[in-house]
Amino acid sequence: MLPKILVVDDDRYTRTLIEQLMRKSAEVHLAADGETARRLFAAEDFNLVLMDQRLPKDKGLDLLREFRLDRPRLVAILITGFADVRDAVAAVREGLFDYLTKPFDDLEALEAVIGKALELDRAYREIADLRETLASQSGSPIMITHSAAMEKLLVQLRQAAPLDTTVLIEGESGTGKEVIAKLLHSLSSRTGGPMKELNCGALSESLIEAALFGYEKGAFTGAVKTTPGYFEEADNGTILLDEIADMSPKLQVSLLRVLQEGTFVRLGSTVQRPSNFRLLCATNKPLEQEVAAGRFRSDLYYRINVVPLRVPPLRERRDDILPLALFFLDHFKRKFSKATGPLQSDAIATLENAQWTGNVRELKHTIERAVVINAGGPITSADLGLASTATPGSTYSTAAPTPLLAYREARLRFERAYFSSLMQAADGNVSEASRISGVARQNIYGHLERAEIVTKQ
Ligand SMILES: Nc1ncnc2c1ncn2[C@@H]1O[C@H](COP(=O)(O)OP(=O)(O)OP(=O)(O)O)[C@@H](O)[C@H]1O
Ligand SMILES: [Mg+2]
Numbered sequence: 001m002l003p004k005i006l007v008v009d010d011d012r013y014t015r016t017l018i019e020q021l022m023r024k025s026a027e028v029h030l031a032a033d034g035e036t037a038r039r040l041f042a043a044e045d046f047n048l049v050l051m052d053q054r055l056p057k058d059k060g061l062d063l064l065r066e067f068r069l070d071r072p073r074l075v076a077i078l079i080t081g082f083a084d085v086r087d088a089v090a091a092v093r094e095g096l097f098d099y100l101t102k103p104f105d106d107l108e109a110l111e112a113v114i115g116k117a118l119e120l121d122r123a124y125r126e127i128a129d130l131r132e133t134l135a136s137q138s139g140s141p142i143m144i145t146h147s148a149a150m151e152k153l154l155v156q157l158r159q160a161a162p163l164d165t166t167v168l169i170e171g172e173s174g175t176g177k178e179v180i181a182k183l184l185h186s187l188s189s190r191t192g193g194p195m196k197e198l199n200c201g202a203l204s205e206s207l208i209e210a211a212l213f214g215y216e217k218g219a220f221t222g223a224v225k226t227t228p229g230y231f232e233e234a235d236n237g238t239i240l241l242d243e244i245a246d247m248s249p250k251l252q253v254s255l256l257r258v259l260q261e262g263t264f265v266r267l268g269s270t271v272q273r274p275s276n277f278r279l280l281c282a283t284n285k286p287l288e289q290e291v292a293a294g295r296f297r298s299d300l301y302y303r304i305n306v307v308p309l310r311v312p313p314l315r316e317r318r319d320d321i322l323p324l325a326l327f328f329l330d331h332f333k334r335k336f337s338k339a340t341g342p343l344q345s346d347a348i349a350t351l352e353n354a355q356w357t358g359n360v361r362e363l364k365h366t367i368e369r370a371v372v373i374n375a376g377g378p379i380t381s382a383d384l385g386l387a388s389t390a391t392p393g394s395t396y397s398t399a400a401p402t403p404l405l406a407y408r409e410a411r412l413r414f415e416r417a418y419f420s421s422l423m424q425a426a427d428g429n430v431s432e433a434s435r436i437s438g439v440a441r442q443n444i445y446g447h448l449e450r451a452e453i454v455t456k457q
Contacts, residue, residue, distance in 0.1 A: 002027045003047035003118050008037040008063070009079060010056055014102060018050060021111055026118070034058035041067055047121040048114065049076040050100075053087050061087055065094075073128075073342075075121040077113065085448075086428030093424065095342035095378030120348075123323040127330060141182035144324050147317035153180075153309060160307045161187035166259075168244075168304050169282040171311030174361030177282040178242070180311060185238040190278055193237030196230040201243030205251055210267060212239075213254075219268025231264045234277040244281040244304070245290045249297070256300045279304065314356040314363065321352050324360060328367040329379070340371050341378035346420050350381040353413075380424075381417070415451040423453065 007018045008031045019028045029044065031037040034055050041049070049067065051060040064076050078091040078099040088099035098117065104110045123146070145154050160167055161184050169177045178197075185195045198211055206220075214229030230239050241247070247255070258264045259279065263272045281304045290296035314320065325343065333340050343351075356362055370383045426432035434441040 003121070004029065004044055005114070005118075006031065006037065006040055006044070006046045006049045008032075008034070008049065008055065008060065009052035010054075011052070011102075014052070014079070014104075017104065017107075018110075018114075021107060022114060034063050037063060038066075041070075047075065048117050049074060050114070051076055051078055052102075053078055053080045053084050059087075061091055061094075064091075073121075073124045075117050075124070077117055085423065085430075089423055089428035092344060092346075092420075093378065095344055098345045120322065123326050126323060127327050141179050141186065142327075143176065143179050143183055144320065144327050146323040147319035149312045149317040150320055153311065156307075156309055157184060158187065160184065160309065162189060163307070164188070164190075164278055165306040166279045166281065166304045167307045167309055168287065169280065169309050169311065170286065171282075171284065172313045172359055173284045174359035175311040175313055176360050177284070177311055178240070180309060181238075181240045181280045181282060184280060185240075185278075188238070188278065190237050194234050195238045195240065196234045197240040197242060198230060199242040200251075201246040205248045208247070208251060209254070213264055214266045216266055216268035219266070223268065226266075229264075229266065231258065231275045231277060232266075232273065236276055238278045238280060240280045240282060242282045243284070245283045245285040245287055245296060247296075252297045252300050256297065256303060259300075259303050314359045318352055320360075321356075321363065322348060324363055325351050325367055328364050329371065332368050332371040336371060338371055338374065339376060340374045341376065344378045344380050346381040346417070347379050347384055350384055350386055350417075354386050382421070412451065415447065416453065419447050419451045419453050423448070 003026045005018075005022060005026045006029045007015050009015050009018075010032050012032070015030045015032070019030060022028050026047075029040050029046070031040055034057055037051075049064065051064050053060040055063070060078055064074075064078065067076070068074050078088055079102055080088045080091075080099055081102055085101075088101070091099050098113055100110065100113060126146070127144075143154075145151055157180060167181075167184060169180050171177050181197075182195065185191060198208060200208055203211070210220075210223075210227075210229065212229045212231055214227055214232055215223045217223055217226045241255075258275060262275055264275050265272055287296060287301055287305070291298050291301045325348075329340070329343065332338075351363070351366075358365075366384055366386060369385060370379050374383055422433050422437055426436055430444050431441055433439075433444050437444075439447060
């Protein structure tokens, strides 16, 4: 189904232009005044509203505020004339998605902004759907997958889940390996059974051994009572061995034996017990390299690498960033009962361009921190506290190593970030912007144009 766009503008030329531009990819509805816009808005569920600021009887911004009372997540773009930068800045401050300056002469850029806004609406809706689904099937882990790379992984995951084979989940730290493991369990026939997790990187060899095999009373000092291990407790269930690369050589041998024979012996016992668990392994070190380096047994590697799943780092699936950010935003707003506003478009850009060496976990923490420090308005790029080369005044020494951009692109990014912050700080007032920045008043617009913050007249 095509997305629905409402274009409100008293200028027939603008209406027709947007309609022509978008009619292949959207269902475009047109209104020339506030009254018609109100009527249409009440009747349809629009994915995006493009609103002119100067209407015969209404101010576009007021009309959008009115619409937002009904639909707080409405995605909208304010269209302003050249002289209305101040209104536009107010719009951005309120967390409206973006603003565009008339006349539009770069149609590609116009289409791109509309495309981005529709994407944001889609993400909002997906998350709303997800929440409903979750409310009806609580217990299932939540996994946001929006990018093509993750969709592909999800297909492999759905195929692997019911097979009862060992799955090896590889991926950098924080990419969501544990989430994948939980999803595999919940989509398998063992979903009613227990799931046990053990981190081989965090525990000593003897603790891991005791946790997996269980022990008889008196098997070692401190074994005060007979205790079953995961091999028993996960009967008809799943065991996740996290950080499997860190497992000691001795334990690698013991695990291999259990997998080959389907039986195990508690520590301090001689009784062979049958095991019936499904094994999932996770690692953030490429296991093949560990094998090559002689640190991991190749026979165990072949045993556990029956179905490999590789979780790509976040920087290789940037389409996931926004949906994940919105999801976490929603999560932490509820958790802390805070009425945080939406993400401003500069914040979205910062998120989408960040390096995310800590992957999804880092994104989650970033949003959590932003919600905690937010004082009630929309979340700005500055609230994110990300070391970004695009933030004026950032210290390059503390920034994560970023691949170098072409000078032109780097400068454009810097200027875009600098001049949008400047115009916000100056409340859209050019003289004030000139005073703060030391850039001559008559040159400010030139900079705004070059940074593509306003469209050329
Ligand atoms: N696709 C996703 N959708 C929603 N939440 C996610 C997603 N991926 C990761 N998360 C969240 O991000 C955090 C990190 O994920 P997880 O613990 O699964 O990473 P990991 O790959 O196991 O990391 P590590 O290697 O450090 O153990 C968790 O809080 C998890 O809920
Ligand atoms: Mg993990």
